[in-house]
Amino acid sequence: MINISNISYSYDTNQKKPIKALDEINLQFREGEFIALMGHNSSGKTTLARTLNGLIQPQSGEVSIDELSTTNPQDIIPIRRKVGMVFQNPDNQIITTSVEREVAFGLENLGVKTEMMHQVVTAILERFNLTKYRKHPPHLLSGGEKQRLALASVLAMNPKYLVLDEPTSMLDPQGRHDLLNLLAEIKADNAEKKTTDQITIIFITQFPEEALYADRLIVMEKGKVVFDETPEIVFQNIAQLKKIGLEAPVEYEILPLLVEKGFGVEVLDKFR
Ligand SMILES: Nc1ncnc2c1ncn2[C@@H]1O[C@H](COP(=O)(O)OP(=O)(O)O)[C@@H](O)[C@H]1O
Numbered sequence: 001m002i003n004i005s006n007i008s009y010s011y012d013t014n015q016k017k018p019i020k021a022l023d024e025i026n027l028q029f030r031e032g033e034f035i036a037l038m039g040h041n042s043s044g045k046t047t048l049a050r051t052l053n054g055l056i057q058p059q060s061g062e063v064s065i066d067e068l069s070t071t072n073p074q075d076i077i078p079i080r081r082k083v084g085m086v087f088q089n090p091d092n093q094i095i096t097t098s099v100e101r102e103v104a105f106g107l108e109n110l111g112v113k114t115e116m117m118h119q120v121v122t123a124i125l126e127r128f129n130l131t132k133y134r135k136h137p138p139h140l141l142s143g144g145e146k147q148r149l150a151l152a153s154v155l156a157m158n159p160k161y162l163v164l165d166e167p168t169s170m171l172d173p174q175g176r177h178d179l180l181n182l183l184a185e186i187k188a189d190n191a192e193k194k195t196t197d198q199i200t201i202i203f204i205t206q207f208p209e210e211a212l213y214a215d216r217l218i219v220m221e222k223g224k225v226v227f228d229e230t231p232e233i234v235f236q237n238i239a240q241l242k243k244i245g246l247e248a249p250v251e252y253e254i255l256p257l258l259v260e261k262g263f264g265v266e267v268l269d270k271f272r
């Protein structure tokens with residue numbers, strides 16, 4: 001479990017007042033949960049994500065990952081093994097000169113033996129539909145393929161927690177669709193595993209339809225958590241979401257209007 005206990009974080013800029021990015025956040029992420037995180041620009045989503053593997057140390061409060069704590073310097077390396085991160089722009093994440101080397105890189109760092117590494121790379125490339133590009137330099141891939149490669153390279157290391165910071169925001173519709181299908185597959189695989197072996201997904205997205213993939217939706221506003229419910233419940237609060245610059249998926253926006261006009265609630269089924 002990831003336990004975020006009363007953390008606050010301010011960026012100390014040269015301006016008079018520091019910018020408060022996280023304001024007394026308390027959250028728990030349990031094994032196998034698929035959590036979406038939404039919020040207007042600058043609400044603190046990326047800052048929160050970066051506290052989860054110790055890239056950022058909160059000025060107060062504590063983040064613990066299972067038995068480890070990001071406040072203990074000796075825990076940072078094991079924490080980074082457990083918490084895999086995928087960022088918005090795959091170009092900032094891809095560091096090697098071929099697709100297979102990219103997937104192998106993290107495994108080499110973990111000291112995985114050559115034979116085993118070869119097996120893992122082959123299996124992961126196949127699963128992510130990247131086998132045909134095995135020897136290609138990553139910069140020749142499309143945006144969607146690069147993001148699949150970034151995700152493949154992180155999953156090759158078998159993380160227990162997967163944090164994705166707006167991974168679809170730079171992709172075209174096909175690329176978004178492919179990435180979401182991969183997340184849905186991880187969720188389906190979880191159902192077959194023991195709780196302790198399940199991957200927890202923390203998925204930051206600006207697209208409300210994408211949040212419907214999650215079991216739980218956390219909404220942030222000005223460094224605070226303002227919703228933490230199932231997406232279906234959160235999206236019924238249309239007016240409150242609008243106030244903080246967010247929208248619900250189109251069916252949630254339209255449904256109340258249809259009901260007002262005398263259609264029955266069964267119209268919702270037509271959208272699904
Ligand atoms: N490196 C930084 N230096 C100064 N301020 C920052 C930095 N990164 C983020 N901020 C500020 O912290 C707040 C939260 O930012 P961020 O966590 O990136 O939000 P989000 O990911 O939700 O857009 C914003 O006001 C942003 O301007």
Ligand SMILES: [Mg+2]
Pocket residue numbers: 045046047165
């Ligand atoms: Mg961000």
